[in-house]
Amino acid sequence: MDGALERIDTVVIGGGQAGLATGYHLGRRGIPFAILDEHSRVGDAWRNRWDSLRLFTPAWLDRLPGMPFPAERWSFPTKDEMADYLERYAERFALPIRTGVAVEGLERRDGGFLITTTKGPFLARRVVVASGAHHIPKVPSLSADLDPSIVQLHSSEYRNPTQLREGPVLVVGVGNSGAEIALELSRTRRTVLSGTPGGQIPVRHGSRPAKIFFRVFRFVGHHVLTLRTPIGRRALPKLLARTAPLVRVRLADLDAAGVERVGRIAGVDDGLPTLDDGGQVEVANVIWCTGYRHDFPWIDLPIFDEHGRP
DSSP: OOSOOEEEEEEEEOOSHHHHHHHHHHHHTTOOEEEEESSSSTTHHHHTSOTTOBOSSOGGGSOBTTBOOSSOTTSOOBHHHHHHHHHHHHHHTTOOEEETOOEEEEEEETTEEEEEETTOOEEEEEEEEOSOSEEEEOOOGGGGGSOTTSEEEETTTOOOGGGSOSSOEEEEOOSHHHHHHHHHHTTTSOEEEESOOOOBOSSOTTSHHHHHHHHHHHHHHHHTSSTTSHHHHHHHHHHHHSOOOBSSSOHHHHHHTTOEEEOOEEEEETTEEEETTSOBOOOSEEEEOOOEEEOOTTBOSOOOOTTSOO
16 A cells, blocks of 8 residues: 555545535534545546537536536537536635546545545545446457457547548447447448437427426426435436437437438357347447446445435
């Protein structure tokens, strides 16, 4: 364990939206704390996404406590606008962020918690894990059987079409990321989109019904479908297991752009992906928009919810 042990009352792990908002409230209560973030700059978790990414929630839902988001209420901010907003937020409230500090372990020690990091150990009375749980890309094992000449990228690695070989592309996963990446790629090449959509927002963005929908959606998410309510505890596992509904790109948009929609990828035959109906997809590129594993590999103790349950 390198470095001298540093004692801090409260350590917040993660300098994204949740970590910064937690820091805001800790600061207002006069509680000594530090925020640890593995990135070199606040907001880099957003900057390191694909070039054309926009948020899937309108600007008025993207603000953090104490500071409005500087954009038209019903616009969808770009990923760089979000990154810059987080950086300005941290500066405005003078949040004590340690950047470039990756957490490697968390365990109980001496009545508190020992946090081991790449910059030395910390001992804290309290720890808030605000790093998010979805960091490890999830790619089907059959990807290893694809022809080596096929370019494969997870959505976390995709930036723009210049990364791909000439030729068709298969996008796997009909969530918001898959739909938006497929629509972008369809402008320059044959694009095939595999998977079953989890539905779509039933109103067009910017319309009056859409504004009402987002307000109702926010109320339900904050007050109904939570661990505090019986209906929330029953419904959340099922909702989390489903693909999120499409927000901005609709199935009709994909069809109009010429995106070919096919079923689930079931296997590999002669180096090419095969569908559950037995068909085969001849492509030069595959982008896996298949999400992330829900994992905290560095935590050596139970994680509890807001009611103290593991």
